[in-house]
Structure formats: C-alpha cells, structure tokens
Amino acid sequence: MFRRPNLYTSYQAETQVLPTFTKKVIAIFAIVALFLMPFDVPIISGPTELPILRSIPLIGDGLPFFRFLGDAAWLRYMSDAMIVVVAALGLNILTGMAGQVSLGHAFFLGVGAYTGAFLGGHATDSVYGHGLPMWIWLPGAGVGAALVGIIVSPVAVRLRGLYLAIVTLGLVFLGIHMGNTDWGRKFAGDPSLGRSFPEMDLRVWKEETPLVSISEKGSWFGVEMSSNQKEFLFVAAVMLVFIFFAVNIKRTRTGRALQAIRDRDIAAEVMGVAEFKYKLVAFATSSFFAGVAGALYASHIGKMPAAQFNLILSIEFIAILLIGGAGTVAGTIMGSFFVILLPELVKDFSDWLSERAEGEGIVASVSEVILSGNQGDFGPISTATQTPNYPLNVFDLNLVLYGVLIIVFLIFEPLGLYGIWIKVRNYWKRWPFSY
Amino acid sequence: MSTLLEVENITLRFGGVTAINDVSFSVEDHELFAIIGPNGAGKTSIFNTISQVYRPQEGDIRFEGSSIMGTRPDHVAEMGIARTFQNIELFPQMTVIDNLLTGRHIRMKGSVFSGALWWGKAKREEMENRRKVEDIIDFLEIEQWRKYPVALLPYGIQKRVELGRALAMDPKILLLDEPVAGMNLEETEDMARFILDIKRELDIAMVMVEHDMGLVMDIADRVMVLDFGQRIALGTPDEVQKNPDVIAAYLGSEFA
Numbered sequence A: 001m002f003r004r005p006n007l008y009t010s011y012q013a014e015t016q017v018l019p020t021f022t023k024k025v026i027a028i029f030a031i032v033a034l035f036l037m038p039f040d041v042p043i044i045s046g047p048t049e050l051p052i053l054r055s056i057p058l059i060g061d062g063l064p065f066f067r068f069l070g071d072a073a074w075l076r077y078m079s080d081a082m083i084v085v086v087a088a089l090g091l092n093i094l095t096g097m098a099g100q101v102s103l104g105h106a107f108f109l110g111v112g113a114y115t116g117a118f119l120g121g122h123a124t125d126s127v128y129g130h131g132l133p134m135w136i137w138l139p140g141a142g143v144g145a146a147l148v149g150i151i152v153s154p155v156a157v158r159l160r161g162l163y164l165a166i167v168t169l170g171l172v173f174l175g176i177h178m179g180n181t182d183w184g185r186k187f188a189g190d191p192s193l194g195r196s197f198p199e200m201d202l203r204v205w206k207e208e209t210p211l212v213s214i215s216e217k218g219s220w221f222g223v224e225m226s227s228n229q230k231e232f233l234f235v236a237a238v239m240l241v242f243i244f245f246a247v248n249i250k251r252t253r254t255g256r257a258l259q260a261i262r263d264r265d266i267a268a269e270v271m272g273v274a275e276f277k278y279k280l281v282a283f284a285t286s287s288f289f290a291g292v293a294g295a296l297y298a299s300h301i302g303k304m305p306a307a308q309f310n311l312i313l314s315i316e317f318i319a320i321l322l323i324g325g326a327g328t329v330a331g332t333i334m335g336s337f338f339v340i341l342l343p344e345l346v347k348d349f350s351d352w353l354s355e356r357a358e359g360e361g362i363v364a365s366v367s368e369v370i371l372s373g374n375q376g377d378f379g380p381i382s383t384a385t386q387t388p389n390y391p392l393n394v395f396d397l398n399l400v401l402y403g404v405l406i407i408v409f410l411i412f413e414p415l416g417l418y419g420i421w422i423k424v425r426n427y428w429k430r431w432p433f434s435y
Numbered sequence B: 001m002s003t004l005l006e007v008e009n010i011t012l013r014f015g016g017v018t019a020i021n022d023v024s025f026s027v028e029d030h031e032l033f034a035i036i037g038p039n040g041a042g043k044t045s046i047f048n049t050i051s052q053v054y055r056p057q058e059g060d061i062r063f064e065g066s067s068i069m070g071t072r073p074d075h076v077a078e079m080g081i082a083r084t085f086q087n088i089e090l091f092p093q094m095t096v097i098d099n100l101l102t103g104r105h106i107r108m109k110g111s112v113f114s115g116a117l118w119w120g121k122a123k124r125e126e127m128e129n130r131r132k133v134e135d136i137i138d139f140l141e142i143e144q145w146r147k148y149p150v151a152l153l154p155y156g157i158q159k160r161v162e163l164g165r166a167l168a169m170d171p172k173i174l175l176l177d178e179p180v181a182g183m184n185l186e187e188t189e190d191m192a193r194f195i196l197d198i199k200r201e202l203d204i205a206m207v208m209v210e211h212d213m214g215l216v217m218d219i220a221d222r223v224m225v226l227d228f229g230q231r232i233a234l235g236t237p238d239e240v241q242k243n244p245d246v247i248a249a250y251l252g253s254e255f256a
C-alpha cells in the first residue's frame, strides 16, 4: 500500500511465496543463519573481545540472549522450538485456518511418539518395537496420528466451539489413561520412567551401523559435531519442509476451503465446499503434523512417560496460536519460538541476575530488588526451584507470564506477534512519514 | 427453449410459520426471472430451498429434469446452481482473489497432498483458475480491489465481489438475492449493467429477488409476485403490473 507498486508480469510471479526481492534475500539470510547457529560464531557467542563493547556493563560479559550459538543448552532449546513449530503448524491448520478449536493436540503428538516408537524403537521384554529405519518410523508416526484423527473425526466434525474443545480435551485424558493400561504399557513403557525412543539415524533397513549417524557425535563434511548440533541441523531441515507444506496448503484449494468454512460455513457449502469432508481433512492433516512432531520430540528428549502428553502441552499450543497470531504461518512460527524460548530466557536472565547480586553497581542493586535469593529478602522472584507460594520461582513466573501475555494479546493485538510485525513493517515502509 | 429449473408446489414451514405455501414456477434457459414481494414474503426462503439449505416439507424441485430434493448443498452447487446472499456472505478475511478462487473450488481437483507439495499439476491448476478469476475481475471492473481483504471494501464493491464469486462457479443458473439493496443510484445502474451483460454475454439464466421495482420491470423477462408465502401473480412485467392482486398487495386494496 505504501510503497512503489510491484509490477507483476505473470500470475506465476505473483503467486510466489516470496514475491519481492527483499523478501527472498531475508528468507535466504534467515535460512543461512539458521544452519550456522550450531556452530561457534565467536563474536556473538561468548564474552566479546571488543574493548568498546566490553565497557558496556551488560554486553561486556556476553548477554544471555546471545548464548544460543555453538553447542550449548540453547541449541537444544532451539531444537525443541523447531519441533514445536511443526506441531503448531498442524494445529494452525485445524484451529487457525479451519476454526476448529482443539485441546487434543497433545494427544496426537503422543500417538505419533508411540507409533514412532512401535515402528522404530527396540523391543524389550516389556515394550514393542520393530527397529525400522527413520524413513519409515517418522512418516509412519504422522500417518498413525492422522489415522487416529480420521477415526475420531466422525464425532469431531459434527461439533464446534466449546463442544469440540471439550471432546478433544477428553482425548488427552483418554490417551494418558490408555498409556497406563497393561496394553498401553507395551507401547509407552513404564508410567513413571517411560520407554526409549528410536534415534534419528539414517539407515536403509535394520543394519547395525547407520548410513548417516545423527544421534551420535562425529564428523560431517570434515567438521566435528556433537549429537546436539547434528540433531539441530536435521530438525531444522524437517521444520523447513513442514513450513513449505503449511504455506502451500494455505495458498491452494484446501486452504481456501478451510478458511471459507471458518468464516462462513453455510456460504462455503453453498459454494460447493463439502463441510464435513474438509473438516476431516483438517483433522487428519493437523494430526499428521502433530504425529511427526511427537515422534521427533520423543526421539529428541530420549525418554519420557506418556503423562507428558497432557493438557498443559495442549494449552501451550493454543497459547502459541494466540500469541503468534492464529491463521498465519509466519505468526505460528513466531509464536512457537516465543513460547518455547521465553521460559529459558527468563531462567537465564534470573540466573544471570543472581550471579551479579553479590557485586556492586546498578545491576547488583536491580537484582537485589527483583530476586529473593537464599538470604530471605523480599524480591518477587526466587532463584530456588522449589518455593512455597511466594516468592515465585521461575517456573511459576513463566506460567504467570503466559497467562498475562494471552490476555494482553487477546485484548490489544488479536493478530498476535504477526500483527505487531505487520505494524512495524508498515511503519518502516512509510518512514519517515510515520503518522 | 427448454426448462432449466422447475419448482413444483413447494411448501416450507418453520414450526407454525408457513414461509412458502404451495408455490410453483419454472425458469427457462437464458431467462431472467424475477421474484418480488414484501418483506417476509418468502423470497429468500425459496432460494434456500433451491440450494437445499432448507428442505421443503412438500413439493419437488427439479434441475435439468432431475429432482434435487435431499441433495447436499455442495452437490447442488456442483450441478451448476450459484447464488448470492441478501446479507453479504463473503469470506471477510480472504482477499477478493481468494474469495473468487473459492468460487472455483468445485471446478478444481487439487487435494491436500498435491497442494502441500505444490507439484506440477496442482500448480498449473492454480494458475489456470487464477486466470479465470482475473477474467471475472476484469468483467466486473474490480481490478483495483483484487488484493484487499473483502472486509475492508465498501458495501457496493462487496456486493459486486459476491456476484463475481458466484460467476466463478461457472453456473448454469444464478440466484441473486436483492443484488442492489442498499445501493445508491449509480451503484444500482452499474449492477443492472452487469446483470444484463451476464445475460447477454455469458448466457446464464438468472433468478433475481429484488425490491427495486423499476429495475425489475426494466430488465426481467418474467416476474413472480409473492405475498405471505403464496404466489399471487406470475407473468411478464406488463401483465404483473396490471394485476389487481398485485396492486392490492403493494398499495393496499383501496387502489385495486
């Protein structure tokens, strides 16, 4: 609206995902940066050597925010977030695009995790596992979850709003219960310890040594890498593939049909959109994304009990859509990173503050006020992990932050982070006439 | 001329209210058939029974000779019956182009798989249909609005986009529910021109519900008058205008 009009010479050019040169450059830059992330980039990852920066109190010691490069804990958080992007893109198809609010997303992640474990995991006396290679268990996890999605959809497509939310909520409890039965334990393992999940290694079939090993450290193209770094790269590639799927679904026939049903269901039918069929498609597709993400997540975490696929996880996905901006792919991606990384940021930040509480100067005084350390003072945030109701520990603080953020976004920015981004973009497009 | 749509003795009741009472009419190929009548006469209900959103308790509706009773609305659309709505029912968050492309839904085949992969055929289908949509956009002179979400457009333009979405379905018959309601004179004239162009150039039969008597008398081939769910007259505009029952219903019986 506020720039020189771009001249499109064909529909082909116009329907591109990244129609402008600038957008292409930004996308390429982002992808390159993403794949560089697991490697140590000295300027950013540690305490800076530049004297000018060293003199600035916060930056000199290396900000917590920049520590994620290299093989650090942050690399794992980033991998978590990228797996969550895949799952959230699935929920975005069902809830964002088709308008069907589901609280059962965690259930479908669980179905994916245990389908993957059934196909690719190793059998023991107590659990099933067929030791199949990843090219079978990873898509298989998606297909398994999609099939379960199709099984429940005859009920689900006839419900909407609160009723659908409650029925899908039931799925989560049903899932956890099933994982606890004798039968379920053959899939899910011990209820408190869980079972081991297949590793992300490329094999042709069941041979001992993988073609390409991802879950073991080793060298790729002459670079020594840890399993964290390798898994990061693999997960990043999977995420990009699913972003590609999600963008394409949104801009083609199915995506339009889903949005039509969301906005005006009767008009959509009168236009020839088969409502039940497309709601089923939305359910199955969303479950497919969740299934793949669930299997990947389980493999990434290594060992987890079935009770992890619980209501809180489902709500986290709803929070991602609300905070990111439901219905948009870009918003879903932003929301996923935000919701997954925020707790780690908060934790890092309070650690960082508490390290400095003993010292002198402004940072120390600030942390005196905010933190309540072992000295028993009255700061609102505790550095201990287990505290009574007050002061809040960092986990409580994160829950409170989610709640507040959801309310803030619902009231002030229904389009979420995506909406904020659009506003910022338009601001700069009009700059310096930004009024 | 052959008969395209036949509505035979349909009766539609909502609890105690009889919205349509034993109404029959038929629409020929190429015809512009108008339905008029006071508010609450049952005009919109007739459209809803034709698109099978409502199921009449009695009577039969045939399209191209075969009954469509009990058919799902999306199948009715596929057969070639398209419509617009009295209160605009566009998809508000989608752009004009996407709204019209949704009209192309029934003429496309792409599945969620081919769409997700954006492979050759799916991509080609999107492009081809995009071209058809652009033709309609040219035809309705809404080029400048193509990329706006429809919720942001002025009312008159939204009405036009809705007509475009129905046209995008490649229908054999178009049902227009009050296409010029709430429009100013200029917008009304534009819309009348488009309706006549559709009739002449695209050769699509139309059923039009309208309150604007001037418009109906000017452009309709035949007119049916409804009152309290009943048909009180059917004929050419001239015949209907002279009908004493119609004059009574519209102006009160003392003028009859």
Ligand SMILES: Nc1ncnc2c1ncn2[C@@H]1O[C@H](COP(=O)(O)OP(=O)(O)O)[C@@H](O)[C@H]1O
Residues within 6 Å of the ligand: B014, B017, B018, B019, B037, B038, B039, B040, B041, B042, B043, B044, B045, B046
């Ligand atoms: N879904 C419905 N439920 C109950 N009554 C309805 C419904 N739709 C229409 N009616 C009733 O049917 C009658 C005809 O309505 P309608 O077809 O909308 O009239 P018109 O379009 O001629 O103004 C009205 O009395 C209206 O109240």
Ligand SMILES: [Mg+2]
Residues within 6 Å of the ligand: B043, B044, B045, B086
């Ligand atoms: Mg009406």
